[in-house]
Amino acid sequence: MNRDEAIDLLKQKGYKATGKRKDILWFFEEADGYRTAKDLTRFMENNYEGISYDTIYRNLHLYHDVGILEATELNGEKHFRMNCTKHHHHHFICKDCGKTKEIAVCPMDDVINALSNYTIEDHKFEVYGLCPACKTA
Template sequence: MRVEEALSLLKEKGYKYTDKRQVILSFFNQENRYLTAKDLLKHMEPNFEGISFDTIYRNLHLFDQLEILESTELNGEKHFRMRCDHHHHHHFICKNCGITKEIHQCPMDDIEDELKGFMIDDHKFEIYGMCPNCQEQAPMY
């Protein structure tokens, strides 16, 4: 989703356009990885002195609820990224840096036969590990 589309959706749903929301959306739009509220706070603090975690979390959860952002749990902490809406896919997620790689094969193609008679209304499939760059930087044991 692009920033302009996200801001239009916010307006359509009755939420205000703010500079902070534009900065949040632009930040996520330029990153190809999952980020935490702490990452966002660190990015915003230089331009929005005194911005609180409450403001960050409130906006992240609003964007997640409106399906502007998608979220996942990594290392016991919620991470967010801009939602990909151009086609059905899944992700490999680096547990170290949060970068993602699209996986175009869907395991549901094989699983649906095992679930005959069950109504499936959604699914999520993620693979976790370390990207090549993080593997190179990891100390050898």
């Protein structure tokens, strides 16, 4: 998902595309990886002095709810990134810079058979480490 698609989705769902909301989208588009609420706050404060926590967290939740952002938990903090809705896949996540790389493998096909009498609602497969850039830095 890119910024324009996200703005269209927002409007389509009856939400307003405010300046702050557009900037939040810009931030995540540029980030190209996982970022925390604190990261976003730091960025937003450059453009909007005294921006409220309420605004940060309300919009993060909104974007997550409508599918613009996806979330995961790293070191006890929620991290967000632009949602890739095109097809189901998982991520390698760099512990240094938060950038991600798509992983083609999804093991769920094998798992579903082995858990026939369980109700599967969700799953998480993530690989952590250092990306080539951070590895040599």
